[in-house]
Amino acid sequence: MSDSLRSRGLTMTVLTSVAAVAVALLVGAIFILLSQQNPVTAYKALLEGAFGSRRAIGETLAASTPYIFGGLAFAVAYRAGLFNIGIEGQMVMGGLAAGVFAAWNLDLPRVLYIPCALLVAAVAGGIWGAIAGALKAVSGAHEVITTIMLNYLAFQVLSYTLLRTEGWLPVNPQLQATKPSSPDARLPNILSGTRLHAGLLLGLLMALLVWYLLFRTTFGYRLRTVGLSKGAAAYAGMRWGATITIAMFISGALGGLGGASETLGLLGQQYNAPQGYGFASIAVGLVGRNNPFGVVLAALLFGTLRSGSTAMQNQAGTSKELVLVLQGLVILAFAALAASGRVQSWWAKRRGQRFDEGTDTVGVEPGVAPEL
Amino acid sequence: MVVQPEPQAPLAVEMAGIVKRFPGVVANDGIDLSVRRGEIHALLGENGAGKSTLMNILMGLYPPDSGEIRIDGVPARFHSPRDAVNAGLGMVHQHFMLISRFTVTENVILGNEGASFTLDRRAAERTVGETAERYGLRVDPKALIDELPVGMQQRVEILRVLYQQSRTLILDEPTALLTPQEVEDLYDILLQLKEAGHTVIFITHKLREVAAISDRVTVIRRGKTVGTRETRETTAEELAELMVGRDVRLHVDRPPSQPGDAVLQVFDLHLRGKGNRDVLDGLSLGVRRGEIVGVAGVEGNGQTELVECIAGLQKPDSGTIMIQGTETTGWNPIELREVGLSYIPEDRHHRGLVLPFSLTENMLLGNSTFAPFSSGGRIDYARTREIAAKEMAEFDVRAPGPETPAGSLSGGNQQKFIIARELFREPDVILAIQPTRGLDVGAIEFVHGQLVEERDKGRGVMLISFDLDEIFDLADRILIIYQGRIVGDFPSGKITRAECGLLMGGKTIEQEGEPIRV
Amino acid sequence: MADFFDINLLKAILRMATPLIFAAMGGLICERSGVMNIGLEGMMLTGAFVAVLGTYYLHNPWWGLLCALISGALVGLIHAFWSIGLRSDQIVTGTAINLLAAGITIFLCQRLWQQSGRSPQVETLPNVTSGVNVLVPIAFLLVPVVWYFLRTTKPGLRLMASGESPQAAESVGIAVDKLRYVAVMTSGMFAAAGGAYLSIGSLSLFTRDMTAGRGFIALAAVIFGNWMPIGTLGACLLFAGSQALQVQAQIKGIGISTDLLLALPYLLTLIALAGFVRNSRPPAGLGQHPTTH
């Protein structure tokens, strides 16, 4: 019966998700109309541009990759009860570290160079995340604020490194980027004629690992317990501070890997611009209900929007910012539907009844460990 | 049954056929209540009977699913506490509704600040001060709630109700957190209010309090009214029976204990709480195999801290704790479980369970790192599920299955599940604090039975309860805790309820208890 | 060096503090009522855009300002409806608002003026003295007003009560949700005013993402100021000071690392949050809903 419970939950999730996307696209259509374009052509262009050709598909998958990492990063922190707004900064730190490391042209064999570069990135991002975790553990500083601050610090570090350290680091201040990565450190292309690179595989692997960590290991259990009930965690002898700090390290490390996969995979070097996946990653986690596999699907959705938007701009003449609008709408739609239980209660309230709602948040079905 | 209102005295509050459902429970199931103007009316019922719910409905915090309310004979429909207050009602909630960062005055006037847009703090403080004077509630209007002891905070609540000019006061279990002395003071205050012509509804599940203070009493059981009596015309026995639906004095019949060697010893434990008063002040005690040691005391005399120190949730400032001869002071809960400690916590919603987790996952709480639940950091969920299912059957935990979220269980079943989990690893020492709070009789009997069974298996049980009946029913040895130290240690039967009450209140009794054995 | 701290530096600090103060006061009201607001950035940006929009079509910056305030209130309404009405996560909603504002403003720029990056030039609000726009004194006046409101008015007390303990507030009959709706919408208006200062006060046009993170800095200022109006003002001045210094240092060729100055606000906030600033204490009921039990 528990299975039927779960499957009902699952179908429910799928339905709400589809509904949310639909709503978002509908409202988006209004904006497209506003800009005197035809939504139908626009959305057709979007699909064309996202799936129309081998290269389009490659682009879409490549565009989805960073969202996979970002979404996973968000999910891990969320499961530990933390709201990681700092994925942007963690990606920057990871990407920068990987970029510099890869640009050093160390004479390492590929099999070593790539893993080392990834490791460096993971550690860099991880530390950036762990700072927020530790601050919360030590002084209860709200992670949302600290991670926002850490984002801006990361941007400062980035531009400082790229513009001011020419002497001793492999950077090119004129191009405002790290020197091109050593070919031995580049993530190999995995679909010829496209830009799709091994970062995607790494992302999927991470999704698998995160799922295993969260739902099959004692640490994962500890992490989720801490995230749901501080009191019960203490009762069971789990150290809250240490747990959230580690969780934030893992979260940041995933973000860092995301940055690295862009730097070593897509671009070949780190530019003086945040990748800009950080905030969308929140949405990816939310839409994916902070479940690793859900996150992968959500990442595909966001990747599609992004890669399709080029075609939309080109063929339907929509503004490039339409992506942002659509992403924002998707978030609101999901937030609303995730709260649909609460929507009822809200109507009920209007009718003068009252429910006892916990202060629970959207996006997780706690308790259920999804089976493979 | 519907109560026939006596003709002579007018009715201040009438509630008829009140029904209120919550997910998973019918909290109120057709309750009738009528309160005469100027009387102190006790509302008696076990935990979970539906008392607070009923009063929350009266105060307009919940709308009833059905039923009607009349105030002074006039039908009333309250949409918010405002309406209730305007109708002359005021409530002192079971869980205080005070803002700790505000001053007494700010809390008292909140929601009732008067017509003008701006506040005149001076004036407000004066009126609050005067009101306090008039009813002999000694509180400093300028004090921050943060800095007041519980008793004082309760006075602030009462003060607020009076400040609102309420003619009918509702007090929800006002004595739960008070020392006997503070209780006495409260009684005086209530009698004064009665003099002044106020009506008082006094919620409790303590028979003694009904007798002490009320004119009439209405008894509620599992959401239904089971009767209303003139206090002087009824007996404690009758009320008790009404309250729990059968003869209570159910002495768990059990063979006398065969105490063995000490399994838990505590020497000279010290702990400073906030406002650095000594919460634990040189506390020593011992528990031996095969006995249930009952620690009696008024809530807030260090019981929680004592348990948390033993269970590794707090570190004592000084003192020693030994389990089966090994010193365990400052160990963390996992290590303590390894040496055979298990802990049935007071608060099942925030300590004992992770409500959103499935029962399977809750089975892992505190066990996740032990075989057979996990090995090499990998959790064996299949195995855990089996175990959970088996234990649920054994302990009669009523739930759809091991994948059910713990939060959807009733308290009794939640509690049974916790006990099942805590006993699974066959501990040597069992700490149980308030193990039957909020449970119905059936559940209570089951839990008590389990504890005795464990005792007979030669385990040491330390039972902490704020409910003397529970202590007297179960304990082989009764310790009395007062202000962080043990002030008495008696074999059961060697002390009376009355003597116990005195000690709990900080008094002494001539006949000396035997010296503390550890 | 003598002429380093001159009247112009002072004016620069006041100017740079102005948008922060507006947004920060908004954030303060919002958080004191118990609702988190990381959507300040988006609210500012909306205000900046609509101010120009209004001025462009109504040919009067004051009308533009009014439009901005209204738009801010509306964005606030969105945030309020989602995070209070629907009880969905306040941070998620704030994020969505930031994304939407960034997108829609450019979007409309292109739609209305066929230029995606910026708006046409419009008339600006007058200066009171050279280099000091009329909105600057208004911003600084706003602080004592907010202080007075919280400290000595009935709704102020109730607002703080809702922020400290929505349950308690509701139990004495305060309509917490209603109050919060108003607070969030007000915070939207204030933030919008901050944006309007940038677009029709300091400059005379809207440009892509012209708030450039000032909303987040304002939020930081609220925390740095420990949710107190005066403290928050201090934080705004501190942050503005470090920006102004960063400009001045370049011009005067002072050997202060501009990179460090750029990073200062964020570093300071982190340090403050790390607990080196004593008793940093957010409203106890932040993010909680009135749940009667």
Place this chain on the structure above:
Amino acid sequence: QSVGAQDAGFTVTMVTDTAGLGDQNFNDLANAGGTQAAEDFGIEWKVLESVDIPAYVPNLTAGVEQGPLTVAVGFLLTDAVAQVAAQYPDAHFAIIDAAVEADNVQSVLYREQEAAFLGGVAAGLMTQTNKLGIIGGQRIPPVIRYEVGFRAGVEAVNPDAEIVIAYADDFGDPDKGKELALAQFADGADILFPIAGLTGVGAYSAISELNNPGEQWVIGVDVTQEHNAPGFEAFVVRKGVDTGVYQAIEQEVNGTFTAGVHSLGIAEGGVGFEDPNGRVPAEIMTEVETFQSMILDGSLVAPSTDEEYEVFEVPAAG
């Protein structure tokens, strides 16, 4: 957005960097050139703005797929163009402000330093306070060429004039530009040279706010922005991004597209010193013209990098 006769020959696509249209400067100018060409040659002209750096390649590729010529506007697209050009050897590319080594890429480079040098000459002679200000966006090569050219020009005519240089580290924050400008004026500079895209617009707000006509000036960069502060633009250091784009399209139309570096200076009419509002005094204008002729006959080579600037010396005026 796209203009031009739909039926006409082919499509030319312009790809911007992440800054995008609306700077009323560099990108808008390129767009203007393309729009002009579209009308003159009846081709279709499309602009793709890049939402972020990863979007450069797909945008360029889209350009390749819909037409023979793709115009990449901006130094930051260098790598992307190299990459796509290698992938599509028979497609034509033009990149503004950057050099890409490929036989299907036309690299349009401007010798901004020449025009900037003349601007420096004029400014150096016009300044009353003997103090001049430069506001840079970020110190990328085209900006550097402007900066050092200008400084060389000033020194050539007025060695003891002080030049205060400030960088906003941002091409898109006009409020910061304004603060920099105000600080510069307050510091005593009376002529500003904003090389900062949108950030530079702030200089115009600053000067019109200070409102000291005839005493304080701002120099138009790339194209006149007089409308931002009527009466305050001393003169314009023109950079014909529009002509660069226009010529590339023209060549494509006439089938005379040639790859390699096209360096446009004063001689080619790519850059120039302009005084549309006649605000430069006649005698100063003649000075400017002498130097211009020296640049034209090659006797004066304006410096374009810090290194060249170090060793630069003004040849004895002939």
